[in-house]
Amino acid sequence: MSYQSNFDDFNDWITDVFPDQSEYLQATREIARDVVDVYNAHDPYKKNDVLRRLSIPERIIHFSVTWLNDNDEVEIHQGWRVQHNGTIGPYKGGLRFHPTVNESILKFLAFEQSYKNALTGLPIGGAKGGANFNPKGRSDREIMRFCQAFMGELQRHIGPYTDVPAGDINVGSREIGYMYGEYRRINNRFGGALTGKDLSFGGSYVRTEATGFGLIYMLQAVLKEHHESIQGMRIGISGAGNVALHAALKAAEHGGTVITLSNSRGYLHYDKGISCDDIKWAINNKGKEDNILTALGERIGADWHDSKAPWHEKMDIALPCATQNELDGEAAKTLLQNDLKYILEGANMPCTDDARQEFERSETPFVPGKASNAGGVAISGLEMSQNASFRRGSYEQIDKTLEDIMQSIHQQCVEEGKENGRINYAKGANIAGFRRLADAMVAQGV
Numbered sequence: 085m086s087y088q089s090n091f092d093d094f095n096d097w098i099t100d101v102f103p104d105q106s107e108y109l110q111a112t113r114e115i116a117r118d119v120v121d122v123y124n125a126h127d128p129y130k131k132n133d134v135l136r137r138l139s140i141p142e143r144i145i146h147f148s149v150t151w152l153n154d155n156d157e158v159e160i161h162q163g164w165r166v167q168h169n170g171t172i173g174p175y176k177g178g179l180r181f182h183p184t185v186n187e188s189i190l191k192f193l194a195f196e197q198s199y200k201n202a203l204t205g206l207p208i209g210g211a212k213g214g215a216n217f218n219p220k221g222r223s224d225r226e227i228m229r230f231c232q233a234f235m236g237e238l239q240r241h242i243g244p245y246t247d248v249p250a251g252d253i254n255v256g257s258r259e260i261g262y263m264y265g266e267y268r269r270i271n272n273r274f275g276g277a278l279t280g281k282d283l284s285f286g287g288s289y290v291r292t293e294a295t296g297f298g299l300i301y302m303l304q305a306v307l308k309e310h311h312e313s314i315q316g317m318r319i320g321i322s323g324a325g326n327v328a329l330h331a332a333l334k335a336a337e338h339g340g341t342v343i344t345l346s347n348s349r350g351y352l353h354y355d356k357g358i359s360c361d362d363i364k365w366a367i368n369n370k371g372k373e374d375n376i377l378t379a380l381g382e383r384i385g386a387d388w389h390d391s392k393a394p395w396h397e398k399m400d401i402a403l404p405c406a407t408q409n410e411l412d413g414e415a416a417k418t419l420l421q422n423d424l425k426y427i428l429e430g431a432n433m434p435c436t437d438d439a440r441q442e443f444e445r446s447e448t449p450f451v452p453g454k455a456s457n458a459g460g461v462a463i464s465g466l467e468m469s470q471n472a473s474f475r476r477g478s479y480e481q482i483d484k485t486l487e488d489i490m491q492s493i494h495q496q497c498v499e500e501g502k503e504n505g506r507i508n509y510a511k512g513a514n515i516a517g518f519r520r521l522a523d524a525m526v527a528q529g530v
């Protein structure tokens with residue numbers, strides 16, 4: 085393929101390079117489709133081959149994680165760090181511990197992260213990492229030893245100006261604490277080599293809440309753009325983790341009616357809307373219950389639906405906040421038949437390609453994760469700058485900056501996504517992220 089490209093050329097090339105990595109192909113094709121015209125319209129982009137260079141991770145580190153469980157048995161897992169693109173700043177992105185973790189999933193997450201981080205306007209590059217380790221049912225000591233073994237390998241590849249990991253699925257403040265402790269002991273230095281730290285050792289206010297809160301700030305910007313408000317809107321949320329519960333809380337605080345939450349075992353439905361107090365209860369107790377949602381259901385008298393996703397409930401706004409490809413084309417059709425008005429991704433790539441096409445065809449405003457869930461990494465970026473200057477912003481300052489960043493991302497989507505009298509948020513986010521990365525790559529040469 086020469087510098088000139090069209091989507092079919094790109095598709096043939098990427099399929100040839102990574103034939104078996106379905107999630108990575110899904111994510112790279114989705115962006116290429118939207119940006120290929122911008123690429124072709126700019127000679128410097130073509131001359132520097134930025135589209136293809138942005139579609140290959142700069143580095144993938146793959147290592148074994150060997151540790152002792154509570155029975156004194158050796159366990160071996162696989163760990164990865166995908167340093168996708170470092171043009172605009174230190175590699176930055178979360179770590180995921182889940183049995184489904186593989187190279188394709190981490191590569192797609194790192195790829196998305198590069199574009200997302202570019203949209204924040206902060207100097208942070210894109211990365212993602214993790215291990216095929218299932219923390220469910222493990223003792224606290226086992227989690228600690230696993231985190232230490234994982235960091236024992238990862239620490240040689242990260243640092244405040246090199247690569248700064250954070251949390252993702254199954255990696256929260258406890259795991260970040262254990263990994264940070266190991267990093268500090270080995271390197272004999274305090275430094276912002278991880279974000280999502282506890283407030284007592286360099287963490288930032290609002291980081292825990294940031295992804296979910298940011299999602300609702302984005303929702304408010306989208307609703308304002310369409311002359312609507314969150315008051316009384318029926319909001320269906322999937323997931324019951326960090327992102328889902330904080331999005332639910334902020335939505336309920338602003339008068340939204342949160343009718344569902346879910347996990348991999350089923351979903352909870354409460355037509356009257358889950359109250360702020362009950363959501364706070366779930367946030368505070370999720371580590372103590374085997375299934376926080378059935379416990380919440382018993383507490384408020386809500387219906388539990390085993391082994392089902394929430395997408396056939398009637399809702400105005402859908403916020404998928406659990407995991408990739410959790411909402412498929414059939415679910416999208418059902419939501420649209422039930423008069424869905426808006427969809428914003430809280431998770432990374434929760435909508436399948438078919439689902440996205442359904443939303444696109446119906447012209448339902450669809451905000452992709454790289455724009456709508458960027459609040460978490462944005463506050464991680466602020467945690468890095470607070471660590472570098474040995475200062476801490478107040479809760480109010482950081483929360484206000486989060487809101488400003490989400491509004492700026494919304495504005496970028498509007499400016500780049502105007503299309504036949506409407507806003508194509510997905511295209512707008514892809515083009516805005518691409519331009520920032522491509523311009524920096526051109527400036528830095530090949």
Ligand SMILES: NC(=O)C1=CN([C@@H]2O[C@H](COP(=O)(O)OP(=O)(O)OC[C@H]3O[C@@H](n4cnc5c(N)ncnc54)[C@H](O)[C@@H]3O)[C@@H](O)[C@H]2O)C=CC1
Pocket residue numbers: 251252253254255295322323324325326327328346347348349405406407408410430431432457458460461
């Ligand atoms: N934590 C963060 O700051 C950010 C997270 N994200 C994304 O948000 C999503 C959720 O992450 P967190 O809330 O941090 O993780 P978490 O570990 O706190 O929660 C994940 C939730 O999703 C549920 N879940 C997992 N697989 C599921 C499935 N197949 N069906 C239904 N539910 C399922 C789990 O039961 C859990 O309730 C992920 O896609 C993550 O990459 C995106 C931006 C930042």
Ligand SMILES: O=C(O)CCC(=O)C(=O)O
Pocket residue numbers: 176177178179197200248249250251252279432457458460461462464
């Ligand atoms: O805060 C971070 O660096 C990670 C956030 C993240 O993993 C994500 O945006 O998906």
